[in-house]
Amino acid sequence: MTKHSSPGHKPQTSYPKLHLMAVAVCSAVMILALTLLPSPDATATKTVRLKPTSANVEPTPIEQAQELVDEQLVEPQMETVIARNWQDQKVRSGDTLSHIFKRVGLGSRDVYEVMAGQGDVELLKKIHPGQTMRFDIEEQKLVALEYVMSRTDSLMIEQSENGYVAEMQIKEMVPFTSYAEGTIDSSLFLAAQKAGLSEGLTMELANIFGWDVDFVLDIREGDSFRVIYQEMHLDGEKVKDGEILAAQFTNQGNTFTAIRYETSDRGASYFTPQGESMRKAFLRSPISFARISSHFNLRRKHPVLHTIRAHKGTDYAASRGTPIKATGDGKVIFAGVKGGYGKVVILQHGQKYRSLYAHMNNYARGIRSGTRVKQGQTIGYVGSTGLATGPHLHYEFYVNGAVRNPVTVKLPHAEPIAKQDKEAFLTVAQQMVGQLSTYAAAMESEKVANLDQ
Template sequence: MTRHHNPGSKPKTSYPRIHLMAAAACSAIMVLTLTLLPSPDATATKTVRLKPAFDKATSSPAQLADQVIADAQNADEPLLDDAGVAELAPQRHWLDEKVRSGDTLSHIFKRVGLGSRDVHEVMSGKGDVDQLKKIHPGQVMRFAIEDQKLVALEYVISRTDSLLIEQGEEGYQARMEIKELVPYTSYAEGTINSSLFLAAQKAGLSESMTMELASIFGWDVDFALDIRQGDSFRVIYQELHLDGEKVKDGDILGAQFTNQGQTFTAIRYETSDRGASYFTPEGDSMRKAFLRSPIDFARISSHFNLSRKHPVLHTIRAHKGTDYAASRGTPIKATGDGKVVFAGRKGGYGKVVIIQHGQAYKTLYAHMHNYARGIRSGTRVRQGQVIGYVGSTGLATGPHLHYEFYLNGAVRNPVTVKLPHAEPIAKQDKEAFLALAKQMEGQLSTYAAAMESEKVANLDQ
């Protein structure tokens, strides 16, 4: 397409929008982010805004870049709530007193010049005065005393919660005051050289946030055995702040983990009736359900019983699983997706297979006659896949399967344990979720591209 201009005027240079967008995003990130120095284990950035979780309405990468610039420009401006200026509290002179070990209210009141009558009047007040019965060492009480009379008392329970007691016409009135935490949206990424925890730490993620990240992807990635050098992660998450200071981590809103060349993506979605869960961009649950029984149409010959008398040893010995009676050679199926962490003989269990499912769950299959083809330590199995055949190896009186179920290392009754749900996104939420997922994937890509641009810019300096 031909562009015309006046002979005496200087032609305007036109740049492709994608170049402008990349430059804008890069500039904004450089202003807005807190970037750690490059390291062999991870590089990281945090993009912080005073906005809660992303809206469900879709937005393009270009719109996101514009928003990043706007946030950077407004980062140092004072922010007001919807009401404009907060109502000013009464001006009082506060005397702080820390609760000591063994303290009672009488001890604390005495130290600030008040007596037992003041304690009685306060505890006879209306509202949540009973909170004063639960004081703990290290907490703070703030007294406002005028003319030797207590006019207000603030009991600081935590950084966000406090009990305010004020004198009124009808005595003291107590009410709880809870400071609202402000959610900032942050972004971090890292490349793993030795361990996820080291990379996440250098990327600025807390230990609890790292554990949450591992939990989300733990159904697909074994973080003990599967991690390889060069694996990477990207995560958009919330930090909860109070008075401009971080108090604790919020939720992971969206994340990607690349393991051995395969990338997994998780999107957080919350509804009022179902709560919050993580799903793939297509709407499938990140969690994997379990089959309740590893054998089709088998009867239970012995239930979970921690006080059972062993049929062979004739001693009281905990029966940590459920026995399924079946003929020799009956196929045994994995009850959930996972990785075989042990396949071999194990004392009284005989031939046994142990499968790890994500970070929290483990199942054990004992007394097998033989293993299915290809089943060995390190093998990944799918739910319903045949892993072996019923037998009577080990301490068994006849052919049957002994099945155990573990949650966070503790044995649970396989028949009654509450199994994790793996339902996809509800039909009524599908359209809104897909829009959110598309937006979140775009944001992950945009932040990653901005980070890469910044790295290139730093190398050119």
């Protein structure tokens, strides 16, 4: 049976309702199998890919099934594709447009006409080695030029009646939602690698929970993590990692949960399911993944002076030149040499808090008294200036003028979710926590099934 369309439209096939219902049910079952059931060869970890959506809320399986049916009923729109006889040229070190044009038989006149064209032709002045330029030449005349800047971005320049016209073309990447989990035997990095997480995602996971967990001191065998994250795909292939949407980290029996939430005015950040910021006003450590070589101890024997002398901070052993980060937003109140501290930077954080970074090899560019810094900004580099037996960072933390142990001091929270966003956030948080639990249950069921085999 066919359905006739209005003038100017092609006829569209119509199927019986019973057929559509059967297709919808079958599609729903298939989607459930793909998204919730792990594969037979999975071990302690699993990556699951879901159908991409544009909203924060995932559609139900029945809604996804109906979308698939609707897609099959829509007549595909054929785009007009101009056949191009491309000649590809890789940009070499030291190349100019004239060099590249010459290699394909074009001259300086052609370069001039292209650069005199309309649109974003100025981008051709910023070519880099390794990029590709594609030429369509007919009868020794340039018809079209494509400057491939990356896998997603290219500049298309085409001939028109009024000269050349340049237009940016950007391919849209498709986000796929994935899930991974793991249990730590020795280190977070090894467990995450086994779970299929990239180094970048592992660092991001550590950054999210870094205010609550010291990934050098606090990690224990048996700690675990669960992550829902995005992978960005282009033309059916993964191009890069996307964002972590939700994550849980269990450390020594304490479970921390983080939900990503984005607003138009404040951007994206991570919050607890109750809406408290995962960020604290201060980082727990000024150096990423550094080993503590000497703890806070007010009656320590000094390694150089060999006398009982209060060690009012924490020493982090690291290679010379390792970046040192400001643990909180603040103002530089001192940057210079200070006795046994050697080269030191002191930051004031509002009225209540102050931090000190000593034995630096050098200061970061622009760091001087009066400079404002942001949390995580590099302020200097590890060294051994002053009374030091080797390269390390000496870090002190003060509350109302009194020195405190940087490792154990209670850190203040950053701002929670805004009041006007709280209701919407709580809805998203509940859904994401539910997804984490659903995936974890599916993984546990698979482990049990594997044991029974």
